[in-house]
Amino acid sequence: MRVTASSPSPAIAVVSLLGLAASVLAHPQATRTSEAEEAAISNPTTECQSYDYPPVTQAMSSFPKIWEYAATILPGDAAGHAKYASFNTSIPKIAPKGILTDSTKGTNYPATDPDCWWTYSNCLTPKLSGLVPDVADVPEPRTLGYGFDDGPYCGHNVWYDYLSSQNQKATMFYIGSNVMDYPLEAQRAITDGHEICAHTWSHNYMTATSNEGAFAELWYSIQAIKLVTGVTPTCWRPPYGDVDDRIRYIAGQLGLQTTVWKYDTEDGTEGSDGVTAADVTKNYDDFITKASQGAFNTVGAILLTHELTNFTMQTAMDYHPKLMQVFDHIVPIAVAQNKTTPYLETNYTMPTFAEYIAGTTQTNGTTAVSSAPAQSNSGSPTSSGSDPATSSGSPSPGSSGEQNQHVNGAGHVKGSVSGPLSAVGAAVLALLWL
Numbered sequence: 001m002r003v004t005a006s007s008p009s010p011a012i013a014v015v016s017l018l019g020l021a022a023s024v025l026a027h028p029q030a031t032r033t034s035e036a037e038e039a040a041i042s043n044p045t046t047e048c049q050s051y052d053y054p055p056v057t058q059a060m061s062s063f064p065k066i067w068e069y070a071a072t073i074l075p076g077d078a079a080g081h082a083k084y085a086s087f088n089t090s091i092p093k094i095a096p097k098g099i100l101t102d103s104t105k106g107t108n109y110p111a112t113d114p115d116c117w118w119t120y121s122n123c124l125t126p127k128l129s130g131l132v133p134d135v136a137d138v139p140e141p142r143t144l145g146y147g148f149d150d151g152p153y154c155g156h157n158v159w160y161d162y163l164s165s166q167n168q169k170a171t172m173f174y175i176g177s178n179v180m181d182y183p184l185e186a187q188r189a190i191t192d193g194h195e196i197c198a199h200t201w202s203h204n205y206m207t208a209t210s211n212e213g214a215f216a217e218l219w220y221s222i223q224a225i226k227l228v229t230g231v232t233p234t235c236w237r238p239p240y241g242d243v244d245d246r247i248r249y250i251a252g253q254l255g256l257q258t259t260v261w262k263y264d265t266e267d268g269t270e271g272s273d274g275v276t277a278a279d280v281t282k283n284y285d286d287f288i289t290k291a292s293q294g295a296f297n298t299v300g301a302i303l304l305t306h307e308l309t310n311f312t313m314q315t316a317m318d319y320h321p322k323l324m325q326v327f328d329h330i331v332p333i334a335v336a337q338n339k340t341t342p343y344l345e346t347n348y349t350m351p352t353f354a355e356y357i358a359g360t361t362q363t364n365g366t367t368a369v370s371s372a373p374a375q376s377n378s379g380s381p382t383s384s385g386s387d388p389a390t391s392s393g394s395p396s397p398g399s400s401g402e403q404n405q406h407v408n409g410a411g412h413v414k415g416s417v418s419g420p421l422s423a424v425g426a427a428v429l430a431l432l433w434l
């Protein structure tokens with residue numbers, strides 16, 4: 001081999017290769033520093049390797065522990081305390097229900113449904129005056145308000161690539177803890193022109209939380225989305241649909257519209273609670289049959305689906321063409337509402353419904369957070385990656401039961417891995433995790 005003057009000598013090349021190998025072995029996290037770099041990863045296993053994103057790492061102390069119930073406002077969070085103090089004395093005096101993993105547990109609730117508890121009765125119109133009814137469908141006829149819960153999923157590029165290839169935008173209900181774990185994935189939603197709504201910090205049953213806990217779950221989820229994407233949502237979806245007038249009031253004080261659904265694919269429950277893949281495809285098929293029979297000819301629909309596992313995303317991909325056949329339009333929920341400034345930051349715009357269906361599916365959706373430079377190898381993964389508790393509670397009365405299993409990022413190697421299992425072992429473990 002002819003070594004030109006500008007090439008490194010073979011010896012230097014070998015040494016630097018060794019150095020690279022050593023640094024990779026000592027630090028198994030993938031390196032990626034920008035949304036574009038993340039979006040270019042096509043292999044979900046690679047995409048799910050953890051990485052360090054300095055803006056999140058540096059802000060961790062201003063947030064609750066990832067995947068832990070945000071029970072309180074952090075002591076140093078002056079803005080959080082001030083916001084909460086501005087309305088906490090007027091929160092409706094409704095007692096928390098059940099336990100965090102099942103608000104129906106041990107709850108002896110009056111049949112008159114005094115709290116407009118969705119989990120009990122699918123109630124959408126608050127009993128208390130001054131509260132806005134929940135959104136459960138979209139006003140435009142023959143239109144599907146297309147939404148996905150529980151993201152960002154660490155390995156979502158195949159799914160988001162598909163959406164891009166179809167010029168299809170959707171509403172993503174992101175969990176704060178996932179946004180902190182997978183910030184570059186979250187940024188892709190904005191870059192691609194999707195709408196982001198909040199789906200709490202740790203995905204517990206919200207009617208079981210304390211007043212301050214309910215506030216903190218919502219507050220830190222929208223702070224996480226703001227930190228990572230530059231925008232502050234004005235919509236949220238309660239995990240499991242679990243909302244009552246107390247929670248509606250607190251969400252309303254944070255400027256959050258409550259969005260639920262009327263149709264459920266049960267895709268997030270597939271593989272547990274007796275729900276099979278065949279049940280999920282039957283739910284999709286039944287929904288499509290209803291649409292083809294004219295059920296949404298005067299008011300459009302919202303269907304519960306998830307960005308949670310390969311199964312939920314692949315099934316969404318498989319069914320997108322079939323949904324296109326029975327709906328005239330499939331649009332983000334904000335678009336179906338002509339909500340052109342869906343965030344507190346009013347310089348970010350989404351198209352009107354008319355613009356969207358005429359082909360302008362995206363207005364200005366650039367990532368507002370500039371990409372941080374790569375951190376040298378000293379960074380720790382952005383979180384401990386602990387698994388959230390998932391509910392195994394009995395199905396709630398009247399509930400569509402959004403019983404999700406949160407699959408944790410494969411790259412989030414547990415801190416307890418040590419000794420011979422460190423470095424290489426952990427990297428192998430991480431690969432096997434999927």
Ligand SMILES: *[C@@H]1O[C@H](CO)[C@@H](O)[C@H](O)[C@H]1NC(C)=O
Pocket residue numbers: 081084085088089
């Ligand atoms: C309201 O919140 C403030 C600030 O967190 C706190 O000092 C006060 O005790 C709260 N009041 C009630 C009634 O919860």
Ligand SMILES: *[C@@H]1O[C@H](CO)[C@@H](O)[C@H](O)[C@H]1NC(C)=O
Pocket residue numbers: 044155158159310311313314317
């Ligand atoms: C789901 O997994 C299969 C098999 O690995 C893969 O071919 C497919 O692209 C994945 N789908 C999505 C949406 O990630």
Ligand SMILES: *[C@@H]1O[C@H](CO)[C@@H](O)[C@H](O)[C@H]1NC(C)=O
Pocket residue numbers: 139140336337338352353354
């Ligand atoms: C959205 O705006 C269009 C006009 O551009 C109007 O026809 C439609 O009724 C509006 N929809 C809603 C839900 O406001």
Ligand SMILES: *[C@@H]1O[C@H](CO)[C@@H](O)[C@H](O)[C@H]1NC(C)=O
Pocket residue numbers: 347348349363364
């Ligand atoms: C965003 O788009 C709107 C409407 O197209 C435009 O008026 C506005 O100037 C754009 N803002 C930025 C910052 O690009």
Ligand SMILES: *[C@@H]1O[C@H](CO)[C@@H](O)[C@H](O)[C@H]1NC(C)=O
Pocket residue numbers: 230345347348364365366368
């Ligand atoms: C909106 O304004 C904020 C604050 O001025 C700025 O940081 C951000 O980049 C802007 N976003 C867009 C999409 O123009």
Ligand SMILES: [Zn+2]
Pocket residue numbers: 149150199203239240402404
């Ligand atoms: Zn969920």
